[in-house]
Amino acid sequence: MTARKGKKIEAVWSGTWVADRLGVSLEDGPGTGTGGPALEELLGLALRRNPKRAHLLVSQVLGKHVPQSPAAVYAAGYGLGERVRELLGEAEAASAVVLGYAETATGLGHCVADGLGSAPYLHSTRRPVPGVEAAGGFEEAHSHATSHLLLPEDPKLLAGPGPLVLVDDEFSTGNTVLNTIADLHARHPRGHYVVVALVDMRSPADRDRLTAFAAELGARVDLIALASGTVSLPEGVLEKGQALVEQYEAEAALATAAAGTAPPATGGAPAAAGAGPAPVGASQPGAGQNQPLRRLSSGVRGGAPADDPHPIIHVELGWPAGIPDGGRHGFTPAHRAALDAALPAMADRLEAALGDGPARVLVLGNEELMYAPLRLAQALEASGTAAAPVEVRFSTTTRSPVLAVDDPGYAIRTRLVFPAHDDPADGPGDRYAYNVASTAGAGFDAVVAVVDSAGDTAGLRTGLLAALAPHTGRVVLAVIPSYVPDRQEPIMTEPPREALRAALGEPLRGPAFSSYAAEDVGWLLQDLSDVELEAPTEEREEAIQAGGAHYAESLPVEFQPSPEYQQLYQSALTASAARMARAVGTVTETVLAERSPSPVLVSLARAGTPVGVLMRRWAQARHGLDLPHYAVSIVRGRGIDANALRWLAAHHDPADVVFVDGWTGKGAITRELREALGEFEGFNPEIVVLADPGSCVETYGTREDFLIPSACLNSTVSGLVSRTVLRSDLVGPANFHGAKFYRELAGADVSVAFVDTVCAHFEEVAEAVDAEVKELLAADRTPTWVGWRAVERISEEYGIHDVNLVKPGVGETTRVLLRRVPWKILAQRGAGADLDHVRLLAEQRGVPVEEVDGLPYSCVGLIHPRFTRGATGADGKAVATK
DSSP, X not given: OOOOOOOOOOSSOTTHHHHHHHOOEEEEOTTTTSSSOOHHHHEEEEEOSOSSOOEEEEESSSSSSSXXXXXXXXXXXXXXXXXXXXXXXXXXXXXXXXXXXXXXXXXXXXXXXXXXXXOOEEEOBSOOOTTOOOSEEEEOTTSSSOEEEEOOSSTTTTTSSSOEEEEEEEESSOHHHHHHHHHHHHHSOOSEEEEEEEEEOOOHHHHHHHHHHHHHHTSEEEEEEXXXXXXXXXXXXXXXXXXXXXXXXXHHHHHHHHHOSOOOSSSBOOOOTTSSSOOTTOOOSOTTTTOOOEEOSTTEEESSOTTOSSOEEEEOOOOOTTOOSSSSSOBOHHHHHHHHHHHHHHHHHHHHHHOSOOSEEEEEEETTBOHHHHHHHHHHHTSOOTTSOOEEEEEEEBSOOOOBOOOTTSSOOOEEEEEXXXXXXXXOOEEEEESOSOSTTOOEEEEEEEEEGGGOSHHHIIIXXXXXXXXXXXXXXXXXXXXXXXXXXXXSSSSOHHHHHHHHOOOBOTTTSSSSOTXXXXXXXXXXXXXXXXXXXXXXXXXXXXXXXXXXXXXXXXXXXXXXXXXXXXXXXXXXXXHHHHHHHHHHHHHHHHTOSSOXXXXXXXXXXXXXXXXXXXXXXXXXXXXXXXXEOEETTTEEOHHHHHHHHHHSOGGGEEEEEEEOSSSHHHHHHHHHGGGSSSOOOOOEEEEOTTOOOSEXXXXXXXXXXXXXXXXXXXXXXXXXXXOTTTOOTTOOOEEXXXXXXXXXXXXXXXXXHHHTXXXXXXXXXXXXXXXXHHSOOOOOOHHHHHHHHHHHHTTOOOGGGEEESHHXXXXXXXXXXXXXXXXXXXXXXXXXXXXXHHHHHTOOEEEESOOSSSEEEEEOTTOOTTOBOTTSTBOOOO
């Protein structure tokens, strides 16, 4: 069939609703109208809960939020690739590599690579893959999931001298691109970078910054976009935008409550994750869930009996063996040719699954998986006959929450909400599909959901597929095999144990390293005490947020408490020592009962180390056990010290190892540990903690967010050992991660006194511990991740858009005040003496403390969201960006 032409574009611009109410307008840049599209042809407008920027630019040709003709989506990217080839010339184009950004631009980057011709393609990813070493990484400071990894199967892919083409959907400030270039240029310098985007919305200052950056780098940086311009924002737009969002959220909640059932999928507003009624446009559990698959003809399986009103049909695509599902590990021109050859047959299988009748079909991709579904949609669009015209559209699911309003002048008409179904590395959370549910009779007769096999889970059926089923006549599921590179590095077999022992040596112990007794802990670290690693807090924060450094590459200057603060610490210790002793006893007894009668305690340095010492002391005092205890390094975004794990496996049974930390915040380290241990056999990835206010683990001393006094100080309560350091010039392949021993602070050290004070209460809490452990062993302790959802909500409500800058819990809030550049503190209304030290530190640093309701934590620390050394003011209004 020949694809039926799409309906004539409505005369109403999909930014009219926002423009009329807020006065926002798009102003075309110079050159518009000379062959290129105007901004209003490419962008609509929507709103989101965001005190910093309420409006959202919604692309009409990206294939993310707005279903679009796959031919139009592909042509936009392909045409940009042709312009890059023209800019570079054939010789340079032949040596170019294209890099796209997850999640939004993964498909766009693929299309640019196709237009360029012979260029291999790679996109960044937020899904770590065991055994594949990162060839780079960077932070996207204002994204919902900030850490990007580069995981090419061929480690030489990004090492060549040819041009690097970086592709994103929108070039607003340029921060993400500059972060990427800075990271990769430091590893593999090259002379030419080309930045490609659908729209260039930079301010004059941001344009000047790119020019200065290129000059400083000594490289040429070009930029190509379909259109350019700026967003005009009248005075008071933020306040008006916030009021509109609140109004529509409230109306959606009332409508849902009045209906008492699943709300209609038209319009609505985001609700706080995990709390309150679902927004209008959210799909509720019901029809279409948990449907068994049944075999049909033509490689198709149905998802329900014939009389089921919402059948799910599974189609076997016949995806060609060896062809990657996307560019996560690289996608070569040879891969592209093989895919092109296989597409017609796969389109035939999709057509057979759809059967007769559907006039409007949506092919729905899944987050980073954009290119493969786009090409399938494109092939389906071109595969029919004039006798059976079908309108095919393409879009994908996303992590980004946006307000939905059912108005033709608004870009996001409907919204479906469903939980993540692919066990994401950054934790569970809501996902969204926009403009899929029907509005004014414009729904889809069938939806083809395309996922990779990693996402083909039970959660897919109870989540996304169940959300789709009530809003379309037919749901077809197509699963593409997740590509796993062959480059898997052996971890535990080489080198042999004897060689490991010789290369890595023995753990560091006190008093030569740390003020703890030698038997209390062995540090699987290298001593960097003689290396100058400290930098002022403001310098570190600027470098970290600008992407020029990772937080583990330097150390903050050690905070030395004032006499007033020291007295506050002593008072806090006196007040909470018995409470701590009880939590120590509870977690230790739970470990002995469930994990191992003779565990090897491995604390995560350094917050976990005082807890590990205390757990060892409890086991010794109550059971006469002499448990081994080691401290190892784990770094967010970089993983656990692999050499430390090799050393542990060479000396102990990995099954006996129990990883210990002080507390959970949002659970980032919990997930980091689970991902890191995927490469190692025998280790249990489940961490145990003293306090689990975020409900991230199954083994804990308490789930209350109370003051752990060791969080009040830095090295002086942690054996005089710094936080750990991971820097390539200091930590080689045969080294442990590093740390410093601050011998010069011995006069202020309270590490041993802290442990002794808590241990003095062991006897008095023993009976309470026994009763509590008995209850816990019989209880359902499944993590709910309530803290993670709260962090996501706070990140949005306060306009931060980076969960890494939201630090929940008393311990994490204290760290923010001691080591980072704090912006403000959120305190649970009515929180008492547990927060006295937080209030004092906040007062000393001039940071406001805002009392709020509904926190699962006692308090939350917010790091300054756009810090440079010119940033002033806790309200963020005086933030200066270099």
